[in-house]
Amino acid sequence: MHDFELYNPTRIVFGQGSIARLADLVPAEARVLILYGGGSAERNGTLAEVEAALGRHHVQRFGGIEPNPTYETLMQAVELIRHEKLDFLLAVGGGSVIDGTKFVAAAVDYPGDPWHILETRGKEITRALPIGTVLTLPATGSEANCAAVVTRKSLQAKLGFGHPLLYPRFSLLDPVKTYTLPPRQIANGVVDAFVHVTEQYLTQPAQAAVQDRYAEALLLTLIETGPQALARPEDYDVRANLMWAATQALHGVVGAGVPQDWATHVIGHELTALYGLDHAQTLAIVHPNLLLERRDVKRAKLLQYAERVWGLRAGSDDERIELAIASTRAFFESLGVKTRLADYGIGAEAVERVVAQLEAHGMVRLGEDRAVDLAMSRRIVEACL
Amino acid sequence: MHDFELYNPTRIVFGQGSIARLADLVPAEARVLILYGGGSAERNGTLAEVEAALGRHHVQRFGGIEPNPTYETLMQAVELIRHEKLDFLLAVGGGSVIDGTKFVAAAVDYPGDPWHILETRGKEITRALPIGTVLTLPATGSEANCAAVVTRKSLQAKLGFGHPLLYPRFSLLDPVKTYTLPPRQIANGVVDAFVHVTEQYLTQPAQAAVQDRYAEALLLTLIETGPQALARPEDYDVRANLMWAATQALHGVVGAGVPQDWATHVIGHELTALYGLDHAQTLAIVHPNLLLERRDVKRAKLLQYAERVWGLRAGSDDERIELAIASTRAFFESLGVKTRLADYGIGAEAVERVVAQLEAHGMVRLGEDRAVDLAMSRRIVEACL
Numbered sequence: 001m002h003d004f005e006l007y008n009p010t011r012i013v014f015g016q017g018s019i020a021r022l023a024d025l026v027p028a029e030a031r032v033l034i035l036y037g038g039g040s041a042e043r044n045g046t047l048a049e050v051e052a053a054l055g056r057h058h059v060q061r062f063g064g065i066e067p068n069p070t071y072e073t074l075m076q077a078v079e080l081i082r083h084e085k086l087d088f089l090l091a092v093g094g095g096s097v098i099d100g101t102k103f104v105a106a107a108v109d110y111p112g113d114p115w116h117i118l119e120t121r122g123k124e125i126t127r128a129l130p131i132g133t134v135l136t137l138p139a140t141g142s143e144a145n146c147a148a149v150v151t152r153k154s155l156q157a158k159l160g161f162g163h164p165l166l167y168p169r170f171s172l173l174d175p176v177k178t179y180t181l182p183p184r185q186i187a188n189g190v191v192d193a194f195v196h197v198t199e200q201y202l203t204q205p206a207q208a209a210v211q212d213r214y215a216e217a218l219l220l221t222l223i224e225t226g227p228q229a230l231a232r233p234e235d236y237d238v239r240a241n242l243m244w245a246a247t248q249a250l251h252g253v254v255g256a257g258v259p260q261d262w263a264t265h266v267i268g269h270e271l272t273a274l275y276g277l278d279h280a281q282t283l284a285i286v287h288p289n290l291l292l293e294r295r296d297v298k299r300a301k302l303l304q305y306a307e308r309v310w311g312l313r314a315g316s317d318d319e320r321i322e323l324a325i326a327s328t329r330a331f332f333e334s335l336g337v338k339t340r341l342a343d344y345g346i347g348a349e350a351v352e353r354v355v356a357q358l359e360a361h362g363m364v365r366l367g368e369d370r371a372v373d374l375a376m377s378r379r380i381v382e383a384c385l
Numbered sequence: 386m387h388d389f390e391l392y393n394p395t396r397i398v399f400g401q402g403s404i405a406r407l408a409d410l411v412p413a414e415a416r417v418l419i420l421y422g423g424g425s426a427e428r429n430g431t432l433a434e435v436e437a438a439l440g441r442h443h444v445q446r447f448g449g450i451e452p453n454p455t456y457e458t459l460m461q462a463v464e465l466i467r468h469e470k471l472d473f474l475l476a477v478g479g480g481s482v483i484d485g486t487k488f489v490a491a492a493v494d495y496p497g498d499p500w501h502i503l504e505t506r507g508k509e510i511t512r513a514l515p516i517g518t519v520l521t522l523p524a525t526g527s528e529a530n531c532a533a534v535v536t537r538k539s540l541q542a543k544l545g546f547g548h549p550l551l552y553p554r555f556s557l558l559d560p561v562k563t564y565t566l567p568p569r570q571i572a573n574g575v576v577d578a579f580v581h582v583t584e585q586y587l588t589q590p591a592q593a594a595v596q597d598r599y600a601e602a603l604l605l606t607l608i609e610t611g612p613q614a615l616a617r618p619e620d621y622d623v624r625a626n627l628m629w630a631a632t633q634a635l636h637g638v639v640g641a642g643v644p645q646d647w648a649t650h651v652i653g654h655e656l657t658a659l660y661g662l663d664h665a666q667t668l669a670i671v672h673p674n675l676l677l678e679r680r681d682v683k684r685a686k687l688l689q690y691a692e693r694v695w696g697l698r699a700g701s702d703d704e705r706i707e708l709a710i711a712s713t714r715a716f717f718e719s720l721g722v723k724t725r726l727a728d729y730g731i732g733a734e735a736v737e738r739v740v741a742q743l744e745a746h747g748m749v750r751l752g753e754d755r756a757v758d759l760a761m762s763r764r765i766v767e768a769c770l
Contacts (some may be wrong), residue, residue, distance in 0.1 A: 001625040003400025008393070014642060207622035210604040210629050217598030225594065237592035240386040244595050244642075253638065257399060257629075381647025 001208045003085055004257040010144050011170040013228070016236070018045075018172040019134060022053040022090075025170045026132060030088035031058045033081055035101045037065045037093045041136065044180050050092055050134055052207065060084060068279065069100030071115065077373045078107045078114065079131070091133040091168075092187075093139025095192075098133050099148035105129040118150060122161030127262040133171040138178060138243035139189030139280070141196060141250025143171035151273060158269040158360060175239035183230050187243075187335035188280035190226035193246035193282040194219060194331075195264055198305075202291065203259035203368040205300045208267065215254050216308045221245040223309070226335055263366035264290050267377055270357040275346055284332040284339045289383035291325045293376060297369060341384045351381045386593045390641040395529050396555040399629065401621070403557040404431075406440040407475075410555045411517060415473035416443045418466055420486045422450045422478045426521065427517075429565050430579060435477055435519055445469060449458040450478070453657055453664065454485030456500065456537040463492045463499065466514070476518040479570075480525025480577075483518050484533035487551045490514040502548060505547030518556040520687040523563060523628035524574030524665070526581060526635025528556035536658060542746060558632065560624035568615050571627075572720035573665035575611035578631035579604060579716075580649055582691075587676065588644035590685045600639050601693045606630040608694070609685040611720055648751035651674050652762055655742040660731055669717040669724045674768035676710045678761060682754065726769045736766045 013021050026032060034050060042063070062077045064207075080086070081104065100341030105128040107114035111342035117125065135143045142148060147162035151184045164218055188233040201215035217379070222245055228238040248254065267290070297303060299321070306324035315323070329339050341350055353380050358364065366372035372380075398406050413419060419435060427448070436444055447462045466470070466489065475501030476486035488663045490513040492499035502510065520528045525531060532547035563571070586600035607630055613623040633639070652675070662670075680687060686707070690707035691697040700708070714724050726735055740763050743749065751757035757765075 001399075001622055001629070003394065003403070005398050007396040011390065011392040012641075013390050014386075018388070207626070208629075209610065209626040210633055213602030213605060214599055217602055219594060220598060221594040237386055240642075241592070241594040244386070244593075248595055248638070251638075253633070253636075256397075257625075337482060 001257040002206055002259070005373065006252050006256045007164065008144065008167065010167045012144060012247070013170060014173045014240075015178050016174055018174045019049050019053050021172060022050060022132070022134075023055055026054060026090065027058070027087060028058060031084070031086045032088045032090055033077070033084075034059060034061050034090045034092055035065060035077060035097055036061070036091075037062050037067070038098050039063070039181075041092050046092060046134070046136060046177060050090070050335045065097045065100045067096045068158060069096045070202070071082045071103075071118070071150055072154070073149065074100050074103050074107070074115065077104045081108050087129060089129050089131045092136065094135070094137025095142040098135075098142040098168070099140070099150060099340060101131055101133070102142070102146075102148040103161075104149045105131050105166060106163065107243045115152065118152070118157075118159040119160055120161075121159075122163040122166075125163040125165055127274070128163065128165040131166065131168045133168045134177075135171055135243070136177045137175050137181060137185055137189060138239075138246035139185075141191040141193070141247055143168060143173070144247050144251045147217050147250075149269065156273045156357065158273040159361065169308070173243055174211040175236055175243050176259060178243060179234050180241050183336065184278075185323070186229050187337050188247055188278050190222055190242065190335055191280040191284050191332050191337050193249045194222050195287050196249040196288065197222075197254060199264060200255040200258060202298050202305060203261050203303050204297065206258045207260045211254055211256060211359045212304070214248075218245050218249055218254065218272060219309045223331060226331075230335065259368035261368045261379075266363050267354065267358070267365050267380060270354045270361075271350070274350070274353055274357065275344070277344060280337060281344065284337040285341055285384045286380065288325050288329040288339060289380050293380050294367065294372075294385065295321055295325075297371070328370070348385055349384075351378060354381050386592055386641040387644070391637050391641045392549065393529065393546070393552065393637045397529060397558060397632070399558045399625075401559055401561050402435050403559045404438050406557060407435060407517070407519075408440055410526070411439060411442060411473060411559050413442070416469070416471045416475045416477055417445070418462070418469075419444060419475045419477055420450055420462060420482055420489065421446070421448050421476075422452070422482050424448070425565075426477050429640060431477060431519070431521060431562060435475070439547065445471060446756065447490040447650065450482045450483045450485045453536045453543065454481045454488070456488075456503070456535055457770060459485050459488050459492070460499065462489045466493050475516050476516060476517045477521065479520070479522025480499050480527040483527040483553070484525070484535060485518075486516055486518070487531075487533040488535045488546075490516050490551060491548065500537065501567055503537070503542075503544040503546055505546075506544075507551075510548040510550055511688060511701045513550040515662065516551065516553045519562075520556055520558050520564060520628070521562045522570055522574060523624075523631035523662065524570075524577040525579070526632055528553060528558070528637045529632050532635075534654065541658045541742065543658040547580045558628055560621055560628050563624050566617050569663075570723065571614050572611070572722050573663050574631055575607055575614070576665040576669050576717050576722050578634045579607050581634040582607075582618040582639060582670050583672065584646045584649060585640040585643060587683050587686050587690060588646050589682065591643045593643045595637055596641060596643050597689070599633075603634055603639065604694045610718060611716070615720065644753035645755045648757045648762075651748050651751050652739065652743070652765065655739045655746075656735070659735070659738055659742060660727060660729070666722060666729065669722040670726055670769045671765065673710050673714040673724060674765050676713070677768065678765050679752065679757075680706055680710075682756070733770055735770075736763060739766045
C-alpha cells in the first residue's frame with residue numbers, strides 16, 4: 001500500500017427532509033448567497049424550501065450556473081459577493097453548481113486575477129469563503145471533497161483545481177430531491193460515479209485490499225442501482241444507494257494509498273470544452289478505449305475487475321479482459337449513454353483538435369504512470385470515432 | 386436506508402515513518418503530555434522516536450495505562466495535567482491508551498466528578514483537550530472516532546462514552562510499528578475489528594447496498610490478512626491492510642444508515658470487568674452464541690453473510706446460517722483466540738454474575754431492536770460455558 005493522508009471534515013447529513021437542518025448548520029449571522037443552476041431548483045420548489053429553512057438569515061440568490069460551470073459566469077457571482085459583502089455560500093444543485101461555488105469561494109478574496117487559481121490548480125489559495133451544499137444530483141462527489149473543475153469559454157479550457165479550504169462545511173443529501181431528475185441526468189451520474197471509481201481502481205496492484213474491495217463495492221452497487229434508478233424514479237432506497245455510492249466514489253477512502261489514473265477525465269474534459277458534450281458522455285466514449293489501449297499495464301487489475309465485478313471466470317486472461325471492457329461499454333449503453341464520437345455527430349477532425357488542446361494545456365504525460373503521451377492520447381481518441 | 390449524519394474530522398497519516406509528521410501536526414506552542422501503556426513503547430524505541438519528532442516542544446510522559454484503562458489510573462493523568470498546565474494529549478499505543486486519553490481529555494476541565502462522564506455516556510461534555518494519536522496496535526478503531534470505553538475497578542464497571550469533541554486531531558498509522566506485537570495482540574485485534582464490523586452488519590436489512598458491501602470488504606480482508614499477519618509479522622502490506630481494515634471498521638462509513646447491535650460488546654465488557662479477560666476474548670466467546678440466539682431476527686443478513694463472506698451456497702437456509710456461524714467461531718479459534726468460557730477456567734457461576742452486572746448497569750434492553758433482555762442475555766452466557 002502506498003503512503004497516504006486522509007482528511008475530510010465535511011459533515012454529511014443524509015436522508016429525507018435533511019434541508020431542514022440548514023437552520024442550525026448555517027451560522028445565524030451569516031450573509032448567505034444561494035448559488036444554483038437552471039430553473040429546475042426554482043420550479044420544483046427546492047429553492048423555496050431552502051429559503052424557508054434558512055428562516056431569518058440574510059439570503060440572496062445567484063442562478064444560471066451552467067453544466068460545466070464557466071469562469072465568465074462565476075466571476076459575476078464573485079462581483080455580487082464583493083458588492084453585497086456576503087460571507088457564506090450555499091450551493092443548491094449538482095456537481096457543476098458545487099464546483100462553481102468552490103471557485104467562487106476561492107476567488108472572492110484571491111489576490112490578483114482569479115484565473116490564476118486554475119492555472120496553478122489551486123495550490124496558492126490561502127483563503128476561501130465557507131461553503132455548504134444541498135445536493136440534488138448524484139454524480140460527481142463534489143459535495144464531499146475539495147476539488148472542482150471550471151471551464152473558461154473564451155479559451156475553450158476546462159481545468160481542475162482543489163484545496164483543503166474548499167471542503168464544504170456540510171452537505172445535505174436528500175434522495176427524494178433526485179426523483180424529478182430527467183433520465184439523462186441520472187444515467188450521466190451513474191457513468192460519472194462509475195468512472196470516478198475505475199480511475200482509482202483500474203491501475204496497478206498496490207496490495208490495498210480494503211480500497212480494492214471498497215471500489216468493487218461501489219461498482220457493484222452502481223451496476224445494480226443504475227438501471228433500477230431509471231426504471232423506478234421514486235424508489236427511495238434505490239435513489240439513496242445511488243446517491244451514497246456517487247458520494248463515496250470521491251469521498252477519499254477509495255483512492256487512499258493507491259495509484260490514480262484520471263487520463264479518461266482529462267481527455268474527456270477537452271471533448272466537453274470543444275464540443276459541449278456532457279461530462280459523462282465523454283467518459284463513456286473515452287474510458288473503454290483507454291482501458292483497451294492500456295490493457296497491458298493495467299492487466300492484473302483488469303483481471304481482478306473481470307472476476308470480482310463482472311463475475312467472469314471462464315476463458316483466457318485476454319478473453320476475460322476484453323469481455324470486462326466490453327461489459328463496461330455495454331453497461332454505459334444500457335443506461336442510454338452512447339459510447340462513440342460518431343453517435344454525437346463528431347468525426348475524425350476531433351482527433352487533432354483534442355490532441356492540440358491537450359498539448360496547449362500541458363496534458364502530455366497522463367495516467368497513473370505518466371505514460372499517456374500525446375501519441376497515445378491520439379490513438380485513444382482515434383479509437384473513439 | 387436509515388437517515389444518518391457522518392462527520393469525522395480526524396486527519397489520518399498512513400505509512401512508514403509517519404511519526405516524523407508530529408513536528409508539524411502538534412502546535413508549536415503546545416505543552417504536550419504523551420500517554421502510553423506498559424513498557425513496550427519505551428523498550429522498542431517508539432517513545433524516543435516520538436519525542437525526537439516533537440523536537441523542541443514541551444513534553445512530559447504519563448505511562449502505565451492498562452489494557453481496559455481504569456478510571457483510577459486516568460485520574461492520576463488528569464491531576465498531572467492540571468498541575469503542570471499541559472494542553473495537548475498525545476496517545477502512543479493501542480485502543481486502551483487512546484480510549485483512556487479521550488477520557489482524560491474530557492475530564493480535565495469537567496465540572497464536578499468526572500465519573501459523571503461515564504454515567505451520562507459523555508452527553509454533557511462541553512470541552513476537551515485536543516488529542517493526537519500514534520497507533521501501535523491495529524484493533525479498536527479508536528484512532529479515528531470519538532468513542533471510548535473506560536473501566537472503574539472499584540465498581541467492576543466497564544462503560545462506554547463518546548462526544549464529537551473527542552475526535553483525534555490526527556492519527557499516525559505506521560504498519561511497521563506493529564511488527565513487534567505479540568501474536569496474542571495481533572489475534573485479538575483481528576477479532577475485535579471483525580466483531581466491530583459484524584455488530585454493524587449482522588442486524589436487519591436496511592437496503593444499504595454500499596454499507597453492506599463495505600462491511601463485507603472488511604470482513605473478507607480480515608479473514609485473509611489475519612492468518613498472514615500471524616505467519617509473516619514483517620510483511621508490510623499485510624500489516625498495512627490489517628491496520629487499515631481495523632481503522633475502517635469504526636471510521637463511520639460502515640455503520641452509517643444501518644441498524645447497530647453492540648450487544649456482544651456490552652455482555653463482553655461485563656466479562657472483562659468481572660474476570661479480566663482480554664476484550665477480544667470476550668467477543669470471541671459471546672459473539673457466536675449471540676448470533677445463534679438471534680438467528681431468527683438476523684436471518685436475512687446471516688444468509689447474506691454466509692454467501693458473500695464465507696461463499697456458502699449449498700444446503701438449506703438453516704444449514705448455511707449454522708455453517709456461517711460455525712465458520713466465524715472457527716476463524717477466531719484459528720487465530721488462537723478461544724471461544725468458550727471453560728477455555729479460560731470460568732464456570733457456570735459466571736451466568737448469574739454477568740446478568741447481575743448487566744442489570745446493575747441498566748443494560749436490560751440490548752441489540753439493534755432492544756430485544757435482548759436479561760433473560761436472553763442469560764441464555765447467551767449459558768451457551769458460552
